[in-house]
Amino acid sequence: MKALKKKDDGFFSKVYMVTRLIPYGKVTSYGAIARFLGTAGSSRMVGWAMNNAHSLEDYIPAHRVVNRNGMLTGKLHFPGTEIMQQLLENEGLTIENDVIDDFEKFFWDPNIELCPDDTSDI
DNA sequence: CGATTGACGTACG
DNA sequence: TCGTACGCCAATC
Numbered sequence: 001m002k003a004l005k006k007k008d009d010g011f012f013s014k015v016y017m018v019t020r021l022i023p024y025g026k027v028t029s030y031g032a033i034a035r036f037l038g039t040a041g042s043s044r045m046v047g048w049a050m051n052n053a054h055s056l057e058d059y060i061p062a063h064r065v066v067n068r069n070g071m072l073t074g075k076l077h078f079p080g081t082e083i084m085q086q087l088l089e090n091e092g093l094t095i096e097n098d099v100i101d102d103f104e105k106f107f108w109d110p111n112i113e114l115c116p117d118d119t120s121d122i
Numbered sequence: 123c124g125a126t127t128g129a130c131g132t133a134c135g
Numbered sequence: 136t137c138g139t140a141c142g143c144c145a146a147t148c
Contacts (some may be wrong), residue, residue: 011144012144029130030129031130031131031132034130034131034143039134039144040131040132040143041130041142042131042142042143043130043131043132043143044128044129044130044131044142044143044144044145045128045130045132045144045145046126046147047128047129047130048129048144048145049129049145050129051128052145052146053145055143059130066129067129067130067131068130068131068132072129073129073130074129075129076129077129078129090131120124120143
């Protein structure tokens, strides 16, 4: 059964997995991911994972992950100060004053979309 | 090896 | 209602 079980080495792998699953034109929050992983209070780790994501070979759409307020807090960490905003706008979102307009409208909750029940076995 | 930091979130005053 | 303090876990200095 281990084969079926992804046995994510840890918190980070899960974060990357979920982040990669974020559909085009959608965004999510660190807290949502953290909660999906079962560690709602460890939202900080999600941010750390994003920081480490730059070293990953896999492409991690970190620009689709924002804070609870829908603010592009991590945009400063991108190669360009406006890269994150540009990417989101390219996906059809509207960024105003570094804040996503209608954030909840584009919000993508992994707990709902990914069916947490499935992860129980996978 | 110990202390600090870190792309957040929640609780409390 | 707004501002400040604390907690989470891992990585870095």
